[in-house]
Amino acid sequence: xxxxxxxxxxxxxxxxxxxxxxxxxxxxxxxxxxxxxxxxxxxxxxxxxxxxxxxxxxxxxxxxxxxxxxxxxxxxxxxxxxxxxxxxxxxxxxxxxxxxxxxxxxxxxxxxxxxxxxxxxxxxxxxxxxxxxxxxxxxxxxxxxxxxxxxxxxxxxxxxxxxxxxxxxxxxxxxxxxxxxxxxxxxxxxxxxxxxxxxxxxxxxxxxxxxxxxxxxxxxxxxxxxxxxxxxxxxxxxxxxxxxxxxxxxxxxxxxxxxxxxxxxxxxxxxxxxxxxxxxxxxxxxxxxxxxxxxxxxxxxxxxxxxxxxxxxxxxxxxxxxxxxxxxxxxxxxxxxxxxxxxxxxxxxxxxxxxxxxxxxxxxxxxxxxxxxxxxxxxxxxxxxxxxxxxxxxxxxxxxxxxxxxxxxxxxxxxxxxxxxxxxxxxxxxxxxxxxxxxxxxxxxxxxxxxxxxxxxxxxxxxxxxxxxxxxxxxxxxxxxxxxxxxxxxxxxxxxxxxxxxxxxxxxxxxxxxxxxxxxxxxxxxxxxxxxxxxxxxxxxxxxxxxxxxxxxxxxxxxxxxxxxxxxxxxxxxxxxxxxxxxxxxxxxxxxxxxxxxxxxxxxxxxxxxxxxx
Amino acid sequence: xxxxxxxxxxxxxxxxxxxxxxxxxxxxxxxxxxxxxxxxxxxxxxxxxxxxxxxxxxxxxxxxxxxxxxxxx
Numbered sequence: 001x002x003x004x005x006x007x008x009x010x011x012x013x014x015x016x017x018x019x020x021x022x023x024x025x026x027x028x029x030x031x032x033x034x035x036x037x038x039x040x041x042x043x044x045x046x047x048x049x050x051x052x053x054x055x056x057x058x059x060x061x062x063x064x065x066x067x068x069x070x071x072x073x074x075x076x077x078x079x080x081x082x083x084x085x086x087x088x089x090x091x092x093x094x095x096x097x098x099x100x101x102x103x104x105x106x107x108x109x110x111x112x113x114x115x116x117x118x119x120x121x122x123x124x125x126x127x128x129x130x131x132x133x134x135x136x137x138x139x140x141x142x143x144x145x146x147x148x149x150x151x152x153x154x155x156x157x158x159x160x161x162x163x164x165x166x167x168x169x170x171x172x173x174x175x176x177x178x179x180x181x182x183x184x185x186x187x188x189x190x191x192x193x194x195x196x197x198x199x200x201x202x203x204x205x206x207x208x209x210x211x212x213x214x215x216x217x218x219x220x221x222x223x224x225x226x227x228x229x230x231x232x233x234x235x236x237x238x239x240x241x242x243x244x245x246x247x248x249x250x251x252x253x254x255x256x257x258x259x260x261x262x263x264x265x266x267x268x269x270x271x272x273x274x275x276x277x278x279x280x281x282x283x284x285x286x287x288x289x290x291x292x293x294x295x296x297x298x299x300x301x302x303x304x305x306x307x308x309x310x311x312x313x314x315x316x317x318x319x320x321x322x323x324x325x326x327x328x329x330x331x332x333x334x335x336x337x338x339x340x341x342x343x344x345x346x347x348x349x350x351x352x353x354x355x356x357x358x359x360x361x362x363x364x365x366x367x368x369x370x371x372x373x374x375x376x377x378x379x380x381x382x383x384x385x386x387x388x389x390x391x392x393x394x395x396x397x398x399x400x401x402x403x404x405x406x407x408x409x410x411x412x413x414x415x416x417x418x419x420x421x422x423x424x425x426x427x428x429x430x431x432x433x434x435x436x437x438x439x440x441x442x443x444x445x446x447x448x449x450x451x452x453x454x455x456x457x458x459x460x461x462x463x464x465x466x467x468x469x470x471x472x473x474x475x476x477x478x479x480x481x482x483x484x485x486x487x488x489x490x491x492x493x494x495x496x497x498x499x500x501x502x503x504x505x506x507x508x509x510x511x512x513x514x515x516x517x518x519x520x521x522x523x524x525x526x527x528x529x530x531x532x533x534x535x536x537x538x539x540x541x542x543x544x545x546x547x548x549x550x551x552x553x554x555x556x557x558x559x560x561x562x563x564x565x566x567x568x569x570x571x572x573x574x575x576x577x578x579x580x581x582x583x584x585x586x587x588x589x590x591x592x593x594x595x596x597x598x599x600x601x602x603x604x605x606x607x608x609x610x611x612x613x614x
Numbered sequence: 615x616x617x618x619x620x621x622x623x624x625x626x627x628x629x630x631x632x633x634x635x636x637x638x639x640x641x642x643x644x645x646x647x648x649x650x651x652x653x654x655x656x657x658x659x660x661x662x663x664x665x666x667x668x669x670x671x672x673x674x675x676x677x678x679x680x681x682x683x684x685x686x687x
Contacts, residue, residue: 277627284651
């Protein structure tokens with residue numbers, strides 16, 4: 001609690017004790033009023049003071065003013081205990097609210113506490129402690145175990161394991177060694193690192209992430225706009241209704257004593273605080289909770305939109321698949337499998353093509369000099385080489401056919417077939433394909449379970465590879481052989497097709513699909529750690545490349561919206577109920593105060609559930 | 615020009631909304647947010663009038679919530 005809050009607490013306790021004593025002492029007449037004014041003034045003086053000050057400033061419908069009028073009114077009609085109790089209860093509620101909000105605010109701040117405090121720079125042979133903002137690009141910083149990496153850079157010396165959990169939510173440490181990149185915000189776990197700074201603090205990963213999360217409340221959700229609009233009209237309407245309720249029936253039946261207290265209740269209920277606080281708090285909590293898992297949501301509006309995700313379109317390579325090739329199948333026509341792989345790997349020994357690399361790693365043997373001679377790369381076709389003295393052809397069907405080798409008929413394959421022939425005899429082929437990411441199938445199922453109607457895959461790859469991946473992952477629809485420009489077109493089509501109220505999400509790696517990311521309702525970039533372009537282009541950023549995070553993001557979004565809806569319905573429901581009951585004379589001022597601060601507190605507690613989301 | 619200011623003792627969420635509305639009505643302001651959660655105020659407005667805008671924004675905040683202080687750095 002802050003000092004201000006503590007002071008309020010003491011005032012409340014003091015007034016409460018006095019009030020309890022007065023309740024027990026039977027005093028009548030003007031003395032009774034005088035005595036009750038003591039706890040009233042003790043607990044409520046600041047409310048009265050603020051009310052006066054605000055009237056001077058032209059802020060009439062402010063809650064201090066409303067509370068003052070309501071309690072003074074109660075005193076005026078002779079309900080002394082009521083007047084004091086209402087003020088007391090109001091202050092208790094306000095205090096509780098203020099404590100709850102500052103606690104949530106603090107815990108959100110802790111979630112995002114990845115800001116490095118200082119950097120240790122090597123200057124003129126000495127290690128100097130300094131502010132990360134004052135370190136220049138090219139300087140060498142030293143990071144000891146247990147310290148947070150203050151700036152992005154390149155390891156010059158040393159190796160260590162880095163804990164990236166604060167950035168990615170990934171618990172497995174990442175190993176780094178010389179010439180490898182380190183990213184600010186990670187925690188150095190084991191060894192001392194000497195790092196050459198590659199970016200100034202303002203452009204480092206940590207600064208960018210903090211900036212994003214802190215500014216995310218600027219982009220407001222529809223629900224928030226609704227509430228601010230609502231609050232603008234709600235209070236004046238209720239106040240005028242109170243005035244009408246006090247005057248009109250009293251003029252008709254002359255019973256001012258009956259209608260006045262009922263009208264005062266209206267004033268107490270007229271503050272929209274419960275909604276105004278709890279809804280931004282829910283969104284803020286949702287964004288904070290997501291960021292702890294390595295999901296950056298750039299605004300409440302995107303979190304809201306994500307909750308209504310109906311169609312999710314994926315880029316294939318790098319998003320659903322690993323984006324790296326490996327040998328998925330070996331088909332032997334003649335001879336032994338080992339020989340087939342070895343021949344292919346040796347012939348492709350000097351090629352830097354990703355397919356060649358995949359074949360070499362499938363073989364696993366060390367490069368040997370001398371076994372391969374006369375290597376000739378035939379662009380787009382493959383390689384011709386002498387392996388152990390025999391002429392080997394490794395490559396496409398065309399390469400072998402042009403050399404006069406007849407190949408058996410075969411159906412289309414999910415990937416690239418690399419055929420091998422030695423001395424004019426066909427040995428078989430290796431199938432090289434991009435592999436589906438671990439957890440991708442599970443992520444897609446989770447998305448479906450959380451209410452996504454359709455999943456779509458867009459890829460530049462051929463029909464058969466696309467079909468294979470789509471089948472493997474259970475994707476509803478796919479479009480293959482798309483050029484980068486076609487993807488934008490397809491997304492436009494999907495946008496036209498989607499049902500009302502649904503949103504289209506596009507998930508890509510953020511590197512070459514920036515136009516598509518910005519065209520979709522929500523663009524999600526994944527594997528973005530260290531990629532500025534991706535962080536820039538997307539609305540939602542997954543720091544690592546685990547697709548399950550997307551499902552987590554959708555479920556966080558849905559939970560946030562559920563809480564928001566609960567709070568709106570609950571707060572408005574209670575307020576409306578109390579208004580009706582007050583008008584009919586069934587609700588006293590206690591109920592009215594509950595409808596004001598009690599509801600606020602409950603709504604805040606409900607919203608703070610977002611902070612603990614796993 | 616866009617600038618963010620820290621706020622101190624911004625105690626009520628409804629006041630934040632009122633401040634925001636008041637600041638948006640200042641001549642030359644193109645966008646403003648007052649965040650109760652982060653206790654921050656962001657103002658976007660014309661460069662040549664920016665100082666004047668900030669001065670008026672501070673005044674507007676004082677009017678809504680006299681206890682709240684804008685920290686001008």
